[in-house]
Amino acid sequence: MLTARGAILLGASLALCALGFMRIDGILITLGGSGILLLGGSWSYSRLNLRKLRLSLRAPTRVYADRQFDLRVLLHNDRKLLDAFGVRIELRLSNQVDIHAFAPWTAANSVAEVRLRGSIPGRSCLAEHGYTMETVMPFGLFLVKASGKITQEILVFPRPLTPRELFTRGALHDASLLPGTTPGNAPGELRGIRPWLPGDPAKHIHWPASARSLSRCRGLRIRENDPPGFYPQHCTVLFHSFGMSGKLIRADRFEWALSLVCGTLRYLRDHGIPATFLADFNHWQPLNVASRISFGHLLDSLARAKRRPDTEAHDLVPELERVPDNHSLIVLSDMPTDAWESTLSSRPALLIDIRQHRYGSKKLQTSDQ
Structure with missing residues (x-):
């Protein structure tokens, strides 16, 4: 594609050629022809400058949303003779972040490296990332582009948000049917x-x-x-997307809810409380979270989760009834609590309100190191 500079040179060259033929002036014809030859040579070199170039990525395969990490973009020049100059790179990482980099010179049969530091604002699980390379070399007369995809899976986990309900004194113990339980507001020893x-x-x-x-x-x-200091022997964390009362379904609340799930289970892990995670998007398959490895499997599940729009009360009630009596029950949803609280009947549970956080991903940019 012609740039503004190239268009001016093309117009001037054609005008000189036309004027030279009209006046039978060899100098004008020579000047006009030289400009056209320069344009042709620039176009050929610009296309050759991007030939046999490819991108690769060095980045963590598992990251938390909104948490910075180191990233390296590698430009490979697979040509054996011709160096590459002035290549601009635009990489769309996880379909969320636009990364812009510039490689001024890449020697033949070598690699140019661009080091960046940034973060991905939202949850994702993409394995392909599109990129575009462009150059205006050698004289800025033509803009030539080439595009492709980098294949590397990057799982972005939800940003952990700890629900404020977990900081209520004795809330986890009060959410259990265990007989003889001391109320959460009772003093300790x-x-x-x-x-x-x-x-x-x-x-x-x-x-x-x-x-x-x-x-x-x-x-x-x-x-x-002493504070009560006791914790339940086991917790069941249940997530669902069921709601009644004609509540509006908001797609962004599903992301908020997954962040609360991640924060809840991380809080339980940090306090040494074994947990079982049940979710409709996992087809109610129990996932035990009692170690770092199992917590990693949980994060993978959350990164790949997709909302189930067809969850009904008859799907939710049997799962609630199967929770053991000695388990503290924590229920989360991407719907407000008043849209599904009635399905719990008399089962004690700690209900997490989705409306408690003003959650929003920050607009983040990568910066060169």
């Missing part, structure tokens, strides 16, 4: 007695110790307890 500090509630005052302390002209004493 007595740790000791300490002096009163501003902000301590009056119900924590240890009156006998305070009386003895006041008799010695000292202050009040506070009974200090």
Whole structure:
């Protein structure tokens, strides 16, 4: 494709040739013909400059969304004699991020490397990434492009978001049917007695110790307890896309929900609580999450997940009934809780509200190192 500079040169060359033939002026004809020859040579070289060039990628195969990582784009010149000059590269990574790079010189039968650092804003599981190479060498008269695809699977896991419901004291234990369970707001074991500090509630005052302390002209004493500190023996995390009451289905909420699932199971793993994950997009196949390896399998499943639009109440209720009584049940959905809460009947469960986070992927760009 002609550039503006090439179009000006072509017009000037044709005008000189036409004027030279009209005036029978050899100098003008020579100048016009030289311009046309220059254009032809530039067009041939521009096409040759991109011949036998290919791209490869060096990047992690497993990354979290919105988390930066190192990336290398390699330009391979497979020609044996001719070097490549002034090649611009545009790579569409995971169909989300546009990477722009420039290779000023790539020697024959060698590789030019561009090092970048960036991140992918959203979840994906693509194995092919399209790219375009273009050049205007040698004189900027023609813009020549070549395109292709890089085959390398990059799994982008959801960005982990820890639900705020998990920080409620005793929430996991209260979500279990285990008999004799201590309520989450009950105090733990007595740790000791300490002096009163501003902000301590009056119900924590240890009156006998305070009386003895006041008799010695000292202050009040506070009974200090350990936090409940208990965790359930096992958790079942259940995800579904069922909803009633005519609620609007929003595609972006499915991504939010997967981020909450990822944050929930990572929270349980960090606290040493074994978990089982059930989801309609996995056809309700249980996935045990008790180690780093099993957590990696979970992340792979979340990266490849696709929303199930056909989940109904008769699909959800049997799965809820199969949850053991001694398991704490955590239920997540990409629909608001009031659209499906009635299907739980009297089963204690910790319900995660999808509307709690203002989730949005940041507009990210890669930058040269």
